[in-house]
Amino acid sequence: MLSEIAREAILGLTGEDYDEDQQEAWAESAGDEAALARRLADHLTLVATREGEPVGFIALADNRLIDMLFVHPEAAGQGVGALLYDAVEKLAGARGAKVLAVDASDTALGFFQKRGFVPKSRNTVPRGGVWLGNTTMEKTLGEPPTTH
Ligand SMILES: CC(C)(COP(=O)(O)OP(=O)(O)OC[C@H]1O[C@@H](n2cnc3c(N)ncnc32)[C@H](O)[C@@H]1OP(=O)(O)O)[C@@H](O)C(=O)NCCC(=O)NCCS
Structure with missing residues (x-):
């Protein structure tokens, strides 16, 4: 289910930034369901649904690293990613996070820049025999609101 969204998002939305x-x-x-389940086991994962169907998800590791963010192409560009990110930022902040980090794909770089993330380093990572570029970005979170 979530692996299908990840697969469709990668194949449908990243074509301007990565070759086939x-x-x-x-x-x-x-897109490997079993591997994804193992990876998400210790993550905080939020799933966005529309009419009961999942259309996107975000996964946070160690209350610090946005490990995955994918929106199905049919739901892309309609604020789903923004909604998921805002929710995770609020949750992480409430749980004491001071900094959030992401290894942003070239496709998502502008999305995270717009949300206050600053590029820190450029990486090239191996995936099944080919190399993919991404950018480590960080955002310092504001002080949590006081309760008194
Ligand atoms: C990146 C991704 C999650 C964005 O999800 P989305 O639901 O399409 O994004 P939204 O509709 O919520 O966009 C929110 C805002 O970000 C902007 N935005 C989205 N993608 C952007 C991009 N690539 N560059 C610049 N701005 C972008 C939108 O214009 C929108 O702006 P607004 O707030 O002024 O209206 C989605 O495109 C995706 O799954 N991409 C493929 C997989 C991927 O690269 N994932 C990230 C791995 S780190």
């Missing part, structure tokens, strides 16, 4: 071999290798690694 890179898309296939990335989709294969993210």
Whole structure:
């Protein structure tokens, strides 16, 4: 279910930034349901639904790292990603996070920049025999609101 969203998002939305071999290798690694379940086991995962159907998800590791964010192409560009990110930022902040980090895909770089993330380093990571570029970005969170 979530692996299907990841797969469709990679194949449907990242074509301007990655070539077909890179898309296939990335989709294969993210689209394995069992592997994804193991990866998400210790993550905080939020799923956005529309008419009862999942259309996107975000996964936070260690209350710090946005490990995955995917929106199905049919629901993309309609604020689903923004909604998921806002919710995770609030939850992480409430749980004491001071900084959030993400290894942003080239497709998502502008999305995270718009949300206050600053590029820290450029990476090239292996996925199933091909190399993909991404950018480590960080955002310092504001002080949590006082309760008195
Ligand atoms: C990146 C992604 C999650 C964004 O989800 P989305 O639901 O389409 O994004 P939204 O509709 O919520 O966009 C919110 C805002 O970000 C902007 N935005 C979205 N993608 C953007 C991009 N690539 N560059 C710049 N701005 C972007 C939108 O214009 C919108 O602006 P607004 O707040 O002024 O209206 C989605 O495109 C996706 O799944 N991409 C493929 C997989 C991927 O790269 N995931 C990230 C891995 S780190």
